[in-house]
Amino acid sequence: EDQVTQSPEALRLQEGESSSLNCSYTVSGLRGLFWYRQDPGKGPEFLFTLYSAGEEKEKERLKATLTKKESFLHITAPKPEDSATYLCAVQASTGRRALTFGSGTRLQVQP
Amino acid sequence: SAVISQKPSRDICQRGTSLTIQCQVDSQVTMMFWYRQQPGQSLTLIATANQGSEATYESGFVIDKFPISRPNLTFSTLTVSNMSPEDSSIYLCSAFGDTIYFGEGSWLTVV
Known part of the structure; x- marks a missing residue:
């Protein structure tokens, strides 16, 4: 079974403070590995x-x-609008073509 | 890129009633999917909407509860039947074009 784990669950940054979000997967x-933003x-x-x-x-x-096991989303000098x-x-190469999602990382960038 | 329109965007429904959500894509797409996103949660696949044949449902989702139609390559509907408060969620339509896109979602609240 395909699995996706994201960390951290939540992240609070100051404006300009760079960081990375992690996505570990087994498939x-x-x-393909997809990244989305959701407001x-x-x-x-x-x-x-x-x-x-x-x-x-x-x-x-x-x-x-x-x-081969994870993806990172690096955010450089974030702004509040990146929250x-x-x-x-x-997406697996065999079987169903729908996406399997992780639980997400809630990012808050403070001015 | 594909533009996906969903109707309704939001609705408050009475317990025991049914509601049909429409999804229109602005171009022909090979695959369409329906997801559910419960409050504070990530996306869970309900089913793959197959053009000209019955939808393929994921474990835990059944046709009697979530009937799906896909009459052509640009349109699909999802019906949430005999609703209960546990069905209060965002329902998202997704289409597979040059990448995988999502509609804005249909927010259903069951009272």
């Missing part, structure tokens, strides 16, 4: 897909990396 075969009352907003170990992707202050819940999900 029979990885088709209160909204649906998940797509950020990145990573497909193979060693791959990295960046978008503004966010950088996602992937190894949200960040969700990690995996």
